[in-house]
Amino acid sequence: MIFSLNQILHKLKCHAKIYVFIVLQIAIAIFILNASLLLSVNSDKRLQELLESNKNEEYYINVKDVSHRSYYEDPYSEELMKGDYLDIPFSNKNLEELSKILSDVDWKVEVTLKLDLLLNDKMSMQSVTAIYSTGTDKILMSKETYEIISNTYKVINQNDFPFTIIDNNLVGLDGSIHPITIGHYENLEIYLPYDMYYQIYHPKHLTNTRLSVVLKNLREESKDILLKAQMLLSSGNSRFLYFLNNEFYETLADFHSVMEDNQVFRFISFILLTITTIGLTGVFVLIINERKKEIAIHLALGSSKIRICLECFAEIAILALLGCALGLSSNILFCMKKLHYINVPLSPSLFVIIIQLMIICIIVVISMLPIAKTVAKLTPMEILRVE
């Protein structure tokens, strides 16, 4: 054995108070670091599980109209006029921006409205659901629906409807041609290309407008992509409320908050570990100065400076390991109680233990550098000079 364990234990006993303080400091730093690493590891694991289980789902940004327009309360009133809903939750400018943000995913915007159409007697009305979608160029509607749309338009605008059906196409006065699929009248839904929103307008009641985003490969960044899209749509638009209406996103939001908290934990543990390293070094430099005579005797009797450094290293390593063990065991106790931080379970992890042991090794090595320097400066002759 290179050096006596008894001697090291004896030295540890000599400075018991300060060593207990160091061990506790290391233990607290390790405890917080451990909690932080466990959060990272477990939240990553949990996130992967979530991503896996939500892989093939479709996600939306829903839009809610918060303007409280009340014209629809009396559909027969004189106020049934054109352009009541000229605003649109997804403007063309927004769409351009969205297409950049959503370049990696399949996406489409669908604005679902109720069109209030006047029937022939002009006294009764028919509601039709119109879905304006960026996902199609074709129009799907029945001939009957077309008739009542054009009729309503004429009544409200005192103008002819600007589209006519020619050979399965809806041809505009400006020469624009939209392919049309004739459906059944009983089906009161019509599908329209998104860019026709302003061309076929009537008093409308916004019912269910949403940005439908089909994520090809669901991954963590998907959350950020959708959050970006949500923020873009929300900026400068107080009329509509855009929200991610999916449990998955709520969970992701929780993860986001866990991550933010975790950064604070990491910062605290980093500060504590730095203070610990500096403290450990300072204390040992002082202790070596205190033991100068003893070290000089050892050197005179044939000990090498490397050996003296190894003894200090063993002392520091014992303290560091004690602190580490204390910090880790208290964490394991928490883990055994199956604690959760928000929705992340704090399960023990071998990987985290290994990482922490590595960090402890780094601390010990860093602490040793100034100590080794101090020992290197010592000369055995000092022992004779003090006489």
Add this chain to the structure above:
Amino acid sequence: MIELNEIAKTYQGKNIYTEAIKNLNLKVRDGDFVAIMGRSGSGKTTLLNILGCMDHFDSGCYYFDGEDIANFNNRQLAKFRNQKIGFVFQSFNLIPSLTSVENIELPLGLANVKKEKRKARAYELLKEVGLEEKAHHKPSELSGGQQQRIAIARAIANHPKVLLADEPTGNLDEKSGFQIMEYLKRLNQKEHITIIMVTHDILIAKYADYILELRDGKLIL
């Protein structure tokens, strides 16, 4: 066995250079008992430090059993100190937290001697210096003379060839001082250990085979 040729040593302070040893020549044969005398500041301790490889010299050569010490690295020097040299200090320099037996075991431990052998040798030495019953006493529980005897036992634990004693009786009363000198003389004669002793007491120096005087860093026979 020991040969110093033109050894010089200068200490450097802030713009002050002190020549502690000036081109010193010395030859010590196996089994010699040499006393070095000199006034304070004459370079006695520096010479002892150089002889014990605890300090480097600036120029000259130091041969020990024909080997040039200048060629030794720090590790070899440490081993050399442990195996070939024994130190006896004026203020004993025992480790206060260790017992007598543990203090004697110290150089043996550094030489990686096994525990059983270490213990046996330590008790053998304790018996030799007549302090068997003080084996488990700490230095603070021993008188000055007893402490110095333990220090001598520690110094010879590894059967060194040379014992370097720096004022070994300096902190002792007259009676204890002479007892220590009797013991050192016995070691020199029976064990043939070469002793180089620094002292300023002529009565103590007379125990040596020959006396050298160190004056301003130079030896005068």
